[in-house]
Amino acid sequence: MVINLFSWIKRLFKKKKKAKIGIYGPPNAGKTTLANRIVRDWSGDAMGPVSHIPHETRRARRREDVIIEANGTTVTLDIIDTPGLATKIDFHGFMACGMEEEEAKRRAKEATEGVIEAVKWLEDLDGVILVMDATEDPFTQVNVTVIGNMEARKLPLVIAANKIDVQTASPARIRGAFPQHPTIPISALEGINTDQLYKEIAKRFG
Amino acid sequence: MSQNKNNSQTNIQLDFISEGKLAQMAPMEKIRMLLDEVRSGKIVVLERGLAPDEEAKLIEMTMTEIIPDEFSGIEIESYPIEQNTSFLRKILGKNTTKTRLTIIGPADQLKTIRKDRDMITAIVTK
Numbered sequence: 260m261v262i263n264l265f266s267w268i269k270r271l272f273k274k275k276k277k278a279k280i281g282i283y284g285p286p287n288a289g290k291t292t293l294a295n296r297i298v299r300d301w302s303g304d305a306m307g308p309v310s311h312i313p314h315e316t317r318r319a320r321r322r323e324d325v326i327i328e329a330n331g332t333t334v335t336l337d338i339i340d341t342p343g344l345a346t347k348i349d350f351h352g353f354m355a356c357g358m359e360e361e362e363a364k365r366r367a368k369e370a371t372e373g374v375i376e377a378v379k380w381l382e383d384l385d386g387v388i389l390v391m392d393a394t395e396d397p398f399t400q401v402n403v404t405v406i407g408n409m410e411a412r413k414l415p416l417v418i419a420a421n422k423i424d425v426q427t428a429s430p431a432r433i434r435g436a437f438p439q440h441p442t443i444p445i446s447a448l449e450g451i452n453t454d455q456l457y458k459e460i461a462k463r464f465g
Numbered sequence: 466m467s468q469n470k471n472n473s474q475t476n477i478q479l480d481f482i483s484e485g486k487l488a489q490m491a492p493m494e495k496i497r498m499l500l501d502e503v504r505s506g507k508i509v510v511l512e513r514g515l516a517p518d519e520e521a522k523l524i525e526m527t528m529t530e531i532i533p534d535e536f537s538g539i540e541i542e543s544y545p546i547e548q549n550t551s552f553l554r555k556i557l558g559k560n561t562t563k564t565r566l567t568i569i570g571p572a573d574q575l576k577t578i579r580k581d582r583d584m585i586t587a588i589v590t591k
Contacts, residue, residue, distance in 0.1 A: 315467075344573050345538070346538050346539050346540065346541050347527075347531075347538025347539060347572035348528070348538055349537040349572070364533050368531065371529070375528050377531045378521050379525070381521055396579075396580065398580040398581055398582070399580075400520075400543065403542075403545050403546075404520045404521055405516060406518065406545065406546075407517030408518060408521055410545075411516070436545075439467055463538065
């Protein structure tokens with residue numbers, strides 16, 4: 260009886276280890292590839308399709324209760340794979356990828372709705388994994404805005420410097436740009452260094 | 466468009482907005498003003514930039530105004546925000562982030578060439 264009461268009180272005051280985490284970044288940074296990697300590694304499933312054409316993810320997708328164990332810590336996450344953030348969307352860009360005009364315009368329209376959805380999710384998260392393409396300049400406005408919002412709200416953020424399997428990748432450039440946040444070089448596509456990312460996720464979001 | 470025809474030259478207007486003027490405006494008022502300026506073809510330079518949540522709102526509002534072949538969005542560039550390390554602000558629980566200079570323009574006219582922590586290189590085209 261006493262032991263049961265003790266366990267009940269312990270459970271009551273135990274830190275809740277469930278966090279709602281958004282995967283953010285510009286289009287084609289590898290957000291859905293990373294979301295698929297995480298969900299496959301820890302629940303044997305996948306989140307959504309990927310494509311080389313920007314704005315493939317135009318609706319946020321949520322996967323609940325993904326349990327990650329790393330560094331002796333177990334953390335339960337609700338993972339939200341968000342559409343790529345952008346300040347401009349021109350349907351001509353999709354036509355350059357081989358789409359017909361009508362299809363390109365429809366995709367552009369859906370992409371604008373996706374960006375709005377991604378921005379709205381920012382207000383309802385416990386933390387963010389910001390995916391940056393390590394072959395690109397890290398000082399994009401999307402990165403600056405996401406980091407600024409997380410810092411203003413004092414919420415944890417982990418930067419995934421993605422695409423290190425590409426020869427021109429420079430995770431050091433990302434680390435130098437945002438030294439105040441942990442930056443983990445990874446290849447979501449090849450699964451390189453994801454163990455390190457999981458350790459950081461457990462540490463920051465646990 | 467705010468391109469003023471003057472002796473066959475086409476000019477582009479740049480508006481430099483002081484920190485004081487922005488501070489007097491409500492967040493939605495700022496965003497509406499910025500979008501109206503940019504949609505009319507002007508380049509706007511903000512002395513102190515927008516708060517992070519205002520930047521996010523500006524992106525959101527921009528998306529609602531995109532029209533194919535008419536308005537494809539904005540180019541916005543600002544330096545990463547800085548943390549105000551003042552001990553007094555921290556113990557008083559005041560906002561410790563400092564926003565910095567920001568340039569905003571129509572996506573089809575303002576192009577960023579290069580950006581790092583302390584320098585933005587951009588070109589403006591007609």
